[in-house]
Amino acid sequence: MADPGYIDLHCHLLPAVDDGAKSVEESVAMARALAAAGFAAVAPSPHAWPENPSAAAIAEKREALARRLAAEGIALELHPNAENRLDPELFDRIERDDARPLGAGRYLLVEAPFDAPLPRLPELLFRLRVKGFTPIVAHPERCLEFAERPERAREAAEAGAALQAELGALLGRYGPKAKKLCERFLDEGLYAMAASDLHGPVGADRWLPEAILALRRRVGAEATGRLLAENPARALRGEDLVRPEAG
Numbered sequence: 001m002a003d004p005g006y007i008d009l010h011c012h013l014l015p016a017v018d019d020g021a022k023s024v025e026e027s028v029a030m031a032r033a034l035a036a037a038g039f040a041a042v043a044p045s046p047h048a049w050p051e052n053p054s055a056a057a058i059a060e061k062r063e064a065l066a067r068r069l070a071a072e073g074i075a076l077e078l079h080p081n082a083e084n085r086l087d088p089e090l091f092d093r094i095e096r097d098d099a100r101p102l103g104a105g106r107y108l109l110v111e112a113p114f115d116a117p118l119p120r121l122p123e124l125l126f127r128l129r130v131k132g133f134t135p136i137v138a139h140p141e142r143c144l145e146f147a148e149r150p151e152r153a154r155e156a157a158e159a160g161a162a163l164q165a166e167l168g169a170l171l172g173r174y175g176p177k178a179k180k181l182c183e184r185f186l187d188e189g190l191y192a193m194a195a196s197d198l199h200g201p202v203g204a205d206r207w208l209p210e211a212i213l214a215l216r217r218r219v220g221a222e223a224t225g226r227l228l229a230e231n232p233a234r235a236l237r238g239e240d241l242v243r244p245e246a247g
């Protein structure tokens with residue numbers, strides 16, 4: 001039986017807005033799997049790519065999906081969010097007042113490239129802080145910059161960014177290197193939160209609970225609660241996050 005009350009701050013749940021759910025039916029199936037795994041809330045995070053829908057169109061989709069989930073009897077709250085590339089386009093959007101932050105507006109979910117280095121990472125995270133945002137760095141364990149320079153994770157955390165583990169990495173869904181790096185950053189207490197980054201419904205009812213179990217085995221029940229419930233809730237409300245004891 002899963003713990004209730006988890007909050008997923010990285011999930012491609014909205015239908016037909018990016019490379020996530022292709023239809024409302026897929027969104028509903030994904031929502032069922034998330035709710036069954038113990039999630040009570042999700043902040044769907046469509047890729048904020050220029051070719052994808054506007055913030056206003058996404059807000060409409062989110063509200064429509066919330067109504068559909070309620071009609072289906074699926075207890076899953078939906079909150080505003082987006083997944084932003086750490087690139088010049090993001091800073092242009094911030095200037096245009098189209099930053100697309102999470103929940104209350106303090107935190108901004110960002111991703112580094114999977115297959116290319118990002119030597120300017122510390123500078124980009126700093127610039128976001130200057131703009132008033134606290135970056136949440138999505139799946140560092142899958143990104144080349146962190147794979148080639150694992151010390152980046154501690155630098156980013158110490159600079160005030162929140163690192164977000166991807167649950168599937170713990171099961172080896174992205175290969176052995178990402179799994180090892182995810183375990184290392186977990187053991188070093190560098191992650192502030194964990195999330196599903198769910199893109200589709202296939203197998204989600206099986207792998208989500210497996211991944212949460214793997215997380216609990218690795219870090220224990222208390223840290224699992226911090227990574228999947230307490231810190232995501234604080235981030236949604238725009239509050240400071242709880243850091244693990246220094247070890």
Ligand SMILES: [Fe+2]
Binds near residue numbers: 083
């Ligand atoms: Fe994502």
